[in-house]
Amino acid sequence: MKTSQAFIWRILLAAVVAAAAVSLSACTVPWQEASVKTVTVSGLSLPEVSGFFRNDDINDALADCFAPYAQQMQTVTDASDGKLSVVYTMKLAAGSSDANAKYRMSMNLTDGKENLEVASAVVSGWNTVAPNEEQDLSWLSSADVAETALALRHVGMDIDFADLQGSADERFTVETFVKLYEAFAGKELDVSDITVGGDDALYKKALKLGIIYAYGAGEYEFDSQSYVGQVENASEAVMRAVERDVYGRQSETVTGQEWADMIRTFYMTISPSEAEDSPYLWSAMGEVDVDAILEDTGMKDQPLTRRDGAELVVRMMQKGPKYGMKYRDNGLNFIDDSDSIWVRRAVTHGFMNYYGDSVLFAPDEGLTVTNAIANARTYVMTRFNDWSYAVNYVWDGNYSQSDVVLAAGRVARYFDSRPEEDKQFEVKTVINDRDYDWFFSQKNTGDYSGVNCMPSIATMASHWYDQNSTATVKKMRATSGSTEGWTAYELRGGLDAYKVPYQVENHDLASITKALDEGKIILAQYSDRPYEMTGHCYVIYGYRQFKNSTTFIINDSDSLSYRAEIFGRQAGNGDELEANFSLWSIQRFVSDVTVIG
Numbered sequence: 001m002k003t004s005q006a007f008i009w010r011i012l013l014a015a016v017v018a019a020a021a022v023s024l025s026a027c028t029v030p031w032q033e034a035s036v037k038t039v040t041v042s043g044l045s046l047p048e049v050s051g052f053f054r055n056d057d058i059n060d061a062l063a064d065c066f067a068p069y070a071q072q073m074q075t076v077t078d079a080s081d082g083k084l085s086v087v088y089t090m091k092l093a094a095g096s097s098d099a100n101a102k103y104r105m106s107m108n109l110t111d112g113k114e115n116l117e118v119a120s121a122v123v124s125g126w127n128t129v130a131p132n133e134e135q136d137l138s139w140l141s142s143a144d145v146a147e148t149a150l151a152l153r154h155v156g157m158d159i160d161f162a163d164l165q166g167s168a169d170e171r172f173t174v175e176t177f178v179k180l181y182e183a184f185a186g187k188e189l190d191v192s193d194i195t196v197g198g199d200d201a202l203y204k205k206a207l208k209l210g211i212i213y214a215y216g217a218g219e220y221e222f223d224s225q226s227y228v229g230q231v232e233n234a235s236e237a238v239m240r241a242v243e244r245d246v247y248g249r250q251s252e253t254v255t256g257q258e259w260a261d262m263i264r265t266f267y268m269t270i271s272p273s274e275a276e277d278s279p280y281l282w283s284a285m286g287e288v289d290v291d292a293i294l295e296d297t298g299m300k301d302q303p304l305t306r307r308d309g310a311e312l313v314v315r316m317m318q319k320g321p322k323y324g325m326k327y328r329d330n331g332l333n334f335i336d337d338s339d340s341i342w343v344r345r346a347v348t349h350g351f352m353n354y355y356g357d358s359v360l361f362a363p364d365e366g367l368t369v370t371n372a373i374a375n376a377r378t379y380v381m382t383r384f385n386d387w388s389y390a391v392n393y394v395w396d397g398n399y400s401q402s403d404v405v406l407a408a409g410r411v412a413r414y415f416d417s418r419p420e421e422d423k424q425f426e427v428k429t430v431i432n433d434r435d436y437d438w439f440f441s442q443k444n445t446g447d448y449s450g451v452n453c454m455p456s457i458a459t460m461a462s463h464w465y466d467q468n469s470t471a472t473v474k475k476m477r478a479t480s481g482s483t484e485g486w487t488a489y490e491l492r493g494g495l496d497a498y499k500v501p502y503q504v505e506n507h508d509l510a511s512i513t514k515a516l517d518e519g520k521i522i523l524a525q526y527s528d529r530p531y532e533m534t535g536h537c538y539v540i541y542g543y544r545q546f547k548n549s550t551t552f553i554i555n556d557s558d559s560l561s562y563r564a565e566i567f568g569r570q571a572g573n574g575d576e577l578e579a580n581f582s583l584w585s586i587q588r589f590v591s592d593v594t595v596i597g
Contacts, residue, residue: 034103034123036090044070045077045086047105049123061129062121066107069119072137073109080143084109084150093122105129109146114153116146136162139402148409151416156183157408164401170223170230173404174206177234180408181209184242184415185425193574196220210237226399228270228384231407235269236377238411243369247415248424248546251580253366256299259309260290262376263316265414269407270380272399290316304367310346313379317386365584424547430516431542431553432597438463439573442557445473452477453537454486456557457523458494460539461596464521465500485534491523492594500596507586507593509550509579516543520597526585535589538572543579550579 034051047062049055077084087110093102103123108115118137122130139161152159182188191204203220206212211234244250293315294300299308343363440459442452455476462471479497480490495502505511512522527535542553559572
C-alpha cells in the first residue's frame with residue numbers, strides 16, 4: 001500500500017514538473033523571435049520563416065499561398081529593369097497574446113523607398129497559415145503601374161488602383177492633380193485670394209494652380225469627360241508649381257538631358273492606356289530618339305539657351321511623319337533679336353513667340369525650368385496634332401480614371417530622384433498691397449486706350465499713394481499733350497501733377513527688392529519684342545523669394561503676356577512674373593525705373 005502510494009505520488013510529481021515545463025515553454029514562446037526573409041525558389045520570390053515551432057511546414061504553406069502572386073510579380077519586376085523587387089515583411093498581428101502569437105505576413109513590391117502590399121496571410125505560432133481574402137491584382141498589369149503607384153506613395157498619395165473603375169470626368173482629373181500638388185507641398189492650397197467659384201474649393205484650387213481658367217466671374221461647370229487638353233494642362237501646371245514652390249528652381253537653366261526628361265514626362269503623362277498592338281495614335285506616334293539628337297548637337301550636359309531649345313525642338317519635329325512640318329526659313333527677317341534659322345523655324349510653328357508672350361522668346365537668355373516645361377508641352381502636343389493627320393487616328397480622346405492617376409504618378413516620377421533635402425520652400429514674401437482697389441485697366445479709357453499703359457500705371461501709383469486720389473486714366477493722360485504712347489518724361493510729369501513722390505533708380509534685383517522691402521512700389525517699362533516695336537509697362541508691388549528664384553508680383557494694365565482674370569479680378573491684376581526675365585526685358589529697353597513711396 002505504501003509502495004503503491006509512493007509510485008502514484010512520483011507519477012503526479014512528474015506530471016506537475018512536465019506541466020510546469022510546458023507552461024514555461026509557453027511563456028517564453030520561442031516563435032516570438034520569428035523572422036522572415038525573401039528567397040528565390042524556381043525563379044519566384046517567396047518567404048522563408050525561422051523561429052517557429054515547425055518552420056518547414058509553415059514555409060511549405062506560405063509557398064502555396066503566395067506562389068500565384070509571386071508568378072505575376074516576377075513578370076512585373078523583370079519588366080522594371082531592376083527598379084522593383086519583392087520583399088516580405090512580418091509583424092505581430094493585433095490582438096495576439098504570448099500564448100497564441102499570430103503574425104501578419106505581407107508580400108510587397110518595393111523600389112527601395114516605399115512598399116506596395118499586394119497580398120497577405122496570417123501565420124499562427126504553431127504551423128497554421130491562413131491566407132487573407134484572395135486579392136484581385138488585375139490592375140497591377142505592368143511595371144509602369146507599379147512604379148507610378150510607388151511614386152505617388154513617396155509624396156503621400158496612397159491610391160487604391162483596384163478601385164479606379166470607369167471613365168474620368170474633368171473634376172476627377174482636377175482633383176487628382178490638386179491632391180498631387182498638395183502632397184508635394186505638404187499643405188493645403190490657400191485660396192483666400194480667389195473671389196470666384198462660390199463654395200467650390202476644388203474649383204478655386206484649380207484656378208490657383210492654373211489647371212483651369214475662368215474669365216470674369218461666371219460659374220464654371222466641370223466637363224463630363226476627361227480628355228487630352230485637361231490632362232496636359234494639369235500636368236504642366238503641377239510640374240511648374242512644384243518646381244517653383246517646392247524646389248525653387250524656376251529660374252535655373254536646364255541642360256539638354258533635363259529638357260529631354262521633361263519631354264518624355266509629358267509624352268508618358270498624356271498617353272492613355274493601350275492594348276498590345278493597338279492602332280491608337282500614341283502607339284503609332286512613338287518616341288523620338290532625343291538622346292541621339294543630344295549627342296549629335298553636343299547639348300546633353302550643356303545649359304541651354306532659348307535658341308538651343310528652338311534648335312532641339314525643330315530637329316525633333318523633323319523626325320515626324322511624312323506629312324511633317326515644312327519650314328519657311330526666310331519668312332521672319334523682321335526678328336532683330338536673332339538671325340538663327342532654328343529660331344525662325346520655331347517662331348513660325350509656335351514653339352517660340354516673338355510678340356506678346358515673354359514666356360517663350362529672348363533667344364540668348366537661358367532656357368529656364370519654367371520655360372522649358374512650357375516648350376516641352378508645346379512640342380509634345382504639336383507632335384500629337386501632326387501625327388493625327390498622318391496615321392489611322394482611332395482614339396476617342398477620353399481618359400479612364402486609372403489613366404488619370406497614372407498621369408499624376410508619372411509627374412511624381414519626374415521628381416522621384418530629387419533628394420528630400422533639395423526641397424526649399426518659399427523663404428520670403430513681400431506684398432505692398434492696399435486694402436482697397438487701386439488697379440486700373442487701360443481698356444475702355446478713351447481714344448488712346450491702345451497706348452494708355454503708362455497713364456494707367458501712373459494712375460495706379462496715385463491711388464496706391466493716396467486712397468482719396470481723383471486721378472483717372474483719362475485725367476492722367478490729360479496732364480500731357482501727347483497723343484502717343486508715353487515715355488518716362490510724361491509719366492513723371494503726371495506723377496508731379498498729382499503730387500506723388502518718386503525717385504529714379506537703377507533696376508537690378510537687389511535695388512528693386514530693397515525698395516519693396518521698404519514698402520515702396522516700382523513703375524517699370526520693358527520690351528520683350530523686337531527693338532523697333534513699342535514696349536509696355538507694369539507696376540511691381542511685391543515679390544516672392546525662393547531658394548534661388550524670385551517672382552515679381554505685378555499689376556499689368558493690359559495683361560498682354562500673362563494670366564487673365566483667373567482670380568475673379570480684372571485681367572492683369574496680381575500677376576506673377578519671373579524676376580530674371582522681368583529684369584532682362586526692362587534693361588534692354590530703358591536705363592532706370594521709377595520708385596514710388
